[in-house]
Amino acid sequence: xxxxxxxxxxxxxxxxxxxxxxxxxxxxxxxxxxxxxxxxxxxxxxxxxxxxxxxxxxxxxxxxxxxxxxxxxxxxxxxxxxxxxxxxxxxxxxxxxxxxxxxxxxxxxxxxxxxxxxxxxxxxxxxxxxxxxxxxxxxxxxxxxxxxxxxxxxxxxxxxxxxxxxxxxxxxxxxxxxxxxxxxxxxxxxxxxxxxxxxxxxxxxxxxxxxxxxxxxxxxxxxxxxxxxxxxxxxxxxxxxxxxxxxxxxxxxxxxxxxxxxxxxxxxxxxxxxxxxxxxxxxxxxxxxxxxxxxxxxxxxxxxxxxxxxxxxxxxxxxxxxxxxxxxxxxxxxxxxxxxxxxxxxxxxxxxxxxxxxxxxxxxxxxxxxxxxxxxxxxxxxxxxxxxxxxxxxxxxxxxxxxxxxxxxxxxxxxxxxxxxxxxxxxxxxxxxxxxxxxxxxxxxxxxxxx
Numbered sequence: 001x002x003x004x005x006x007x008x009x010x011x012x013x014x015x016x017x018x019x020x021x022x023x024x025x026x027x028x029x030x031x032x033x034x035x036x037x038x039x040x041x042x043x044x045x046x047x048x049x050x051x052x053x054x055x056x057x058x059x060x061x062x063x064x065x066x067x068x069x070x071x072x073x074x075x076x077x078x079x080x081x082x083x084x085x086x087x088x089x090x091x092x093x094x095x096x097x098x099x100x101x102x103x104x105x106x107x108x109x110x111x112x113x114x115x116x117x118x119x120x121x122x123x124x125x126x127x128x129x130x131x132x133x134x135x136x137x138x139x140x141x142x143x144x145x146x147x148x149x150x151x152x153x154x155x156x157x158x159x160x161x162x163x164x165x166x167x168x169x170x171x172x173x174x175x176x177x178x179x180x181x182x183x184x185x186x187x188x189x190x191x192x193x194x195x196x197x198x199x200x201x202x203x204x205x206x207x208x209x210x211x212x213x214x215x216x217x218x219x220x221x222x223x224x225x226x227x228x229x230x231x232x233x234x235x236x237x238x239x240x241x242x243x244x245x246x247x248x249x250x251x252x253x254x255x256x257x258x259x260x261x262x263x264x265x266x267x268x269x270x271x272x273x274x275x276x277x278x279x280x281x282x283x284x285x286x287x288x289x290x291x292x293x294x295x296x297x298x299x300x301x302x303x304x305x306x307x308x309x310x311x312x313x314x315x316x317x318x319x320x321x322x323x324x325x326x327x328x329x330x331x332x333x334x335x336x337x338x339x340x341x342x343x344x345x346x347x348x349x350x351x352x353x354x355x356x357x358x359x360x361x362x363x364x365x366x367x368x369x370x371x372x373x374x375x376x377x378x379x380x381x382x383x384x385x386x387x388x389x390x391x392x393x394x395x396x397x398x399x400x401x402x403x404x405x406x407x408x409x410x411x412x413x414x415x416x417x418x419x420x421x422x423x424x425x426x427x428x429x430x431x432x433x434x435x436x437x438x439x440x441x442x443x444x445x446x447x448x449x450x451x
Contacts, residue, residue, distance in 0.1 A: 024158045029135045032157060038128035039121070040135075040157035041342070041367035048117055048340050049307065052368060055122030056396040065397060070427060073315030074396075075118060084112040084309070084338075095309050095340060097364055099376045099387035099409075106411055107329050117339040118313055120394035121368035121401035126209065127173050131157040137213075140164065145296050146246025147171070147214045152207055154370050155214075162300035162346035166363070168370035170292055171221060173400055176207045177435040180428040183322065184419035186280030191328030196278040197230040197425075203435050206245070214245060221245040223440040227448050228278060235259070238449040239270060239277060240440060247294035255442045257449035264442040272297065273357040282417035283386075283408045284357065289420075290372030290390050290406065291363070297356050298348035305344055308364055310373035312339040314391035314404035318422055326418060331407065336391070342367045358385070366392060369401040379412075386410050398430050 037043050037052045045051040056074070059065045063072035084092050086104045093101065103110050130153030138150030144163040147155050155171055156164035184196040203223040211217060222243035228234045236259035244252050256267040269285075271293055276283040286293045311317075317325065317335045325332050344365040350356050360378040365371065375388035386408055393404040408417040422428065438444075 024135045032132050038131050052119045056120040056394045057122035057399045078115050080113045082114050097374050110330050111333050112338045114338045122399045127153050142246050142248030145248040149213050151211050151213050162302040166295050171206050172370050175430040177203050177432040178430050179432040181425045183421040184278045185326050186417050189414040198226050198228050200226040219245050219250050236449045238445040240445045257445045264446050297354045300348050303345040308343050309338045310341045311391040314393045318404040
């Protein structure tokens, strides 16, 4: 099952880390929607992986849904095909990422239930149309720290190098304006936790349907606010972020309101390897959402494309109450669905004379969504430290292929962080047309934080 595939036949996949490369030739662009899906993945099936036939672009016929409902599981009757445990892991070594192999070795109770592969990812037609244009015009600029010309869709649906792949993840489609409430749980080795409840909202300017090119965005790809509302001791802490589209021109701008001081301060520490908000030190700022922010502290290298086990179609997990889902050492693995998927694999190695707590990061990026599935994070000694896992789910009500939660397992501490959980929270509003850029100011977050 393990193999490396080069899709861009004439170009191959470059391992160059910086610079603007030649645009994709017309013959390659025309493959999108033909032998390649509109996302640039292989349309054909392979072994246990079926062909992509459009995904779940509408509510499936075997579930009921109305606006405001939680998403029902269209695959509730799927049986488990096989289970990977620490005892039989060697039989599946060709489809296990190093992170999952380490989890199975570290925790005797950890297991992976594997189900039928269902390629459900689907996005709006306008997104697919933008992908085709972007493939022809999108470029890296600023030594790889920025994007030129592309807009709305994946900036590089036919990627030439690993830097383009990480940009595909950070600028993936999550709608234009969205509001959600999520839970974060730093779980102790014994299984205790205090839920952190956050209300966040974003104007994802990259997905503004009126923008014509990256240069129209005033160098800001995302306007983001996160307001912690529980527990009481943390309530009222608010952050505001302007995410830069080209960090060489202007790095990320961030502000934080603290109810203790009742002041808004610039917050340059909400970036890179500073501790993530509400993470209890179990994650870094740039690990939120799989990876975010400028890629400039690393050299990025493409490793190959392989069949791996990843978490996908996570409807069962998202419908599980926190008390049953969050357990000691790891999630309740009976609620986590794994499937065989083809993933792009690439790594980031810390540049000389540059600091970060992670010396190396290895990414496994699901082909149908350009979204991280799992990541290995290595410490300064080169030892595996943490394993990130993003639970893919198809939001067939939008449609978009997104995440049902992010988990960071700290193998050295025996703890983990579960965040961006929706299990007991209201459904995300992906059509929050009421959001306005005028709301995203330091003064506005002062008003949000006052209690």
